[in-house]
Amino acid sequence: MKPLKSLTLLLLCFSLFSYGQFKLSPLPYNYNALEPYIDSTTMHFHHDFHHAAYVNNLNKALEKYPELYKKDLEQLIKNISKLPIDIQTAVRNNGGGVYNHNFYFNIMAPSGTQPMSTSLEKQLKENFGSVDAFKAQFERAALGRFGSGWVWLIKDQSGKLRIISTPNQDNPLMENSEVKGIPVLTLDVWEHAYYLKYQYKRAAYAKAFWNIVNWNEVERLIAKPPVVEIELYY
Numbered sequence: 001m002k003p004l005k006s007l008t009l010l011l012l013c014f015s016l017f018s019y020g021q022f023k024l025s026p027l028p029y030n031y032n033a034l035e036p037y038i039d040s041t042t043m044h045f046h047h048d049f050h051h052a053a054y055v056n057n058l059n060k061a062l063e064k065y066p067e068l069y070k071k072d073l074e075q076l077i078k079n080i081s082k083l084p085i086d087i088q089t090a091v092r093n094n095g096g097g098v099y100n101h102n103f104y105f106n107i108m109a110p111s112g113t114q115p116m117s118t119s120l121e122k123q124l125k126e127n128f129g130s131v132d133a134f135k136a137q138f139e140r141a142a143l144g145r146f147g148s149g150w151v152w153l154i155k156d157q158s159g160k161l162r163i164i165s166t167p168n169q170d171n172p173l174m175e176n177s178e179v180k181g182i183p184v185l186t187l188d189v190w191e192h193a194y195y196l197k198y199q200y201k202r203a204a205y206a207k208a209f210w211n212i213v214n215w216n217e218v219e220r221l222i223a224k225p226p227v228v229e230i231e232l233y234y
């Protein structure tokens with residue numbers, strides 16, 4: 001077995017059987033499934049090291065408050081101000097990291113397997129003028145994010161689709177988000193997501209992303225009724 005594969009297997013075993021409720025979700029496709037748009041090596045490092053680190057660090061942050069292992073991750077990150085003060089930053093960074101990466105890996109699919117339906121095309125036209133205008137605005141948001149962060153397509157409280165970006169591991173579900181809404185699509189614009197293949201060319205990575213979006217999942221998330229908010233008590 002190649003050294004990278006052995007290490008990957010070891011890390012996955014550690015994550016699956018380590019303490020705590022939060023586990024590293026496996027990728028919903030093979031590491032090379034998004035080639036040539038996202039390469040297999042990037043996927044290995046991104047999922048098995050970066051994503052795994054967020055899972056492990058979230059679990060470590062919750063060690064003092066093990067009852068929080070039982071909470072739903074979405075509820076945790078929506079209610080950070082209600083958590084014990086000493087773990088708020090760690091949950092924001094690492095809980096956000098786990099949620100965002102799960103979302104990102106699940107919103108992609110091998111090229112050509114999950115095309116955009118005419119119904120989704122119509123919704124994007126209604127909200128942005130055209131699909132091309134939507135993509136251009138999303139790409140501008142990806143380039144405009146200074147440093148590390150995420151670009152999102154969200155459904156806001158009025159049901160309108162909007163494009164926003166968040167810094168670091170923040171996301172539109174968090175209390176501190178300037179614009180809140182239900183995420184329906186995201187692009188990771190941390191350098192670790194693209195640097196091995198694209199180097200400094202974030203624009204090329206953002207453009208390539210359109211080939212591997214799971215549009216069926218985007219449409220499903222847009223159609224999904226809003227989740228009833230649950231107050232978090234610990």
Ligand SMILES: [Fe+2]
Nearest residue numbers: 050188190193
């Ligand atoms: Fe990432």
